[in-house]
Amino acid sequence: MTRSVPLLETVSLMKRFGGLTATDHLSLTVMENEVHAIIGPNGAGKTTLIGQLTGEIRPDDGRVLFAGRDVTGLPVHRRSHLGLARSFQITNIFLDFTVLENVSLAVQAHAGHSFRFFADARKERRLIAPAEAVIERVGLGRRRDDVAHSLSHGEQRQLEIAMALATDPVLLLLDEPMAGMGPDESARMVEILSGLKDELSILLVEHDMDAVFALADRITVLVYGAAIASGTPDEIRSNDAVLDAYLGDERP
Numbered sequence: 001m002t003r004s005v006p007l008l009e010t011v012s013l014m015k016r017f018g019g020l021t022a023t024d025h026l027s028l029t030v031m032e033n034e035v036h037a038i039i040g041p042n043g044a045g046k047t048t049l050i051g052q053l054t055g056e057i058r059p060d061d062g063r064v065l066f067a068g069r070d071v072t073g074l075p076v077h078r079r080s081h082l083g084l085a086r087s088f089q090i091t092n093i094f095l096d097f098t099v100l101e102n103v104s105l106a107v108q109a110h111a112g113h114s115f116r117f118f119a120d121a122r123k124e125r126r127l128i129a130p131a132e133a134v135i136e137r138v139g140l141g142r143r144r145d146d147v148a149h150s151l152s153h154g155e156q157r158q159l160e161i162a163m164a165l166a167t168d169p170v171l172l173l174l175d176e177p178m179a180g181m182g183p184d185e186s187a188r189m190v191e192i193l194s195g196l197k198d199e200l201s202i203l204l205v206e207h208d209m210d211a212v213f214a215l216a217d218r219i220t221v222l223v224y225g226a227a228i229a230s231g232t233p234d235e236i237r238s239n240d241a242v243l244d245a246y247l248g249d250e251r252p
Contacts, residue, residue, distance in 0.1 A: 005068055007032045007201050008053070008171055013062035015048055015225070022048040023059065024225035030171065035193070035202045037212045040222035041245075046205045049222070050175050053203070054086045055079045067170070080110070083170030087160050087177055095149040099140055099159055102148055103131040106166035131166060138162045138192055154185030158192065171201045178208040190214050213237075221245070 006029035015023035022045040030036045038046050051057035053064060055076040064072045071079055093102050104127045135144050138158045143151060148159060157177055164172055177193070178186045190211050193202065197215070206212050212219065213233050220230040221242045229239045236242055 006030060006065070007034075007067060008203065009065040010049075010053075011063040011065065013049070013052060013064065014060045015045075015052060015057065016060055022225050023052065023062075025062070026222075026225065026227055028220050028227060028230065030201055030203055032201055033198065034217045035197055035204060035215050037204045037206060037216035037219045038222060039206065039209075039212055039219060043224075044222040045225035046222055047175055048225075050086065050173055050203075050205060053173060054084060080167055083168070084173065085164040085167045085169035085171070086173040087157075087164045087175065093148050093156060093159055093163065096147060098145050098147055099135060099151070099162075100128065100131055100144045102159060103134055103162050103166050104128055106163040107131050107134075110167040134162045134165045137165065137195070139188065152185070154181050154188060157181070157185075157189065161189075161192065165196075169200060171203065172196070173203045173205075175205045176207060177204070178206060178211050181208075186211060 008030040010026055010028050013023050013026040014021075024045075026049065028036075038049065040046055048057060052059050055071070055074055055078070059072065062072075063070055066079070066082055066084060069082070071082065094105070097105070107127045107130050132144065135141055138161050140155065140158055140162060143155060148156060151159060161174075161177065174193075178189055181189065186208055193204075193215055196202065202215075204212070204215060216233055218231065219233060219236045220227050221236065221239075222228070223245050228245060229236060229242045231239070
């Protein structure tokens with residue numbers, strides 16, 4: 001059943017670094033089973049916002065609510081267990097481990113198991129079975145036994161998505177998942193994320209406008225840490241303030 005209240009909400013969120021205001025009284029909502037994209041020029045505060053949502057960065061003021069609960073003071077691991085998962089702007093995987101080992105470790109960590117015996121993650125069926133299922137979902141089934149450093153850049157991003165999905169998230173926070181990809185890899189990632197839209201909510205930070213307009217149900221535009229517009233893709237396409245401040249020659 002769809003929630004009548006936002007799954008994720010920020011209320012007048014503020015974050016400053018010295019004289020720089022990175023997040024400026026930002027209020028936004030992400031609804032259940034929604035892809036909500038955050039766009040804006042470099043330095044708009046997008047990655048700082050993601051850090052505050054995951055608990056890596058503490059806001060100076062304002063609140064973060066998840067499923068109606070105030071999580072502003074909760075650490076990263078507590079938010080993860082509530083269903084918040086993040087994929088990083090730069091790949092964050094174990095390059096010398098196989099695809100299956102990487103995802104099994106993510107399953108193991110989410111389940112709260114100890115890392116003292118890595119063999120558990122490679123042999124224990126209750127870790128391997130869900131890892132294999134996630135690997136198939138992101139299209140890496142044929143690479144399950146390959147070492148991560150042998151994957152292409154796009155495949156490494158697919159692996160990182162798989163590791164995030166292995167934590168059984170309710171909301172997936174994606175920080176530029178198409179960064180560094182060519183057209184074919186970007187198209188493959190859009191296909192993967194499109195397949196997840198009916199299963200979980202996604203907050204997407206992305207510079208690839210083709211991907212944003214293909215995936216997003218709603219878009220919020222940040223400039224200097226403040227939201228200058230929020231709406232459907234069609235509303236953002238025709239918003240003069242957005243076109244002047246950000247899209248410019250990239251107008252879709």
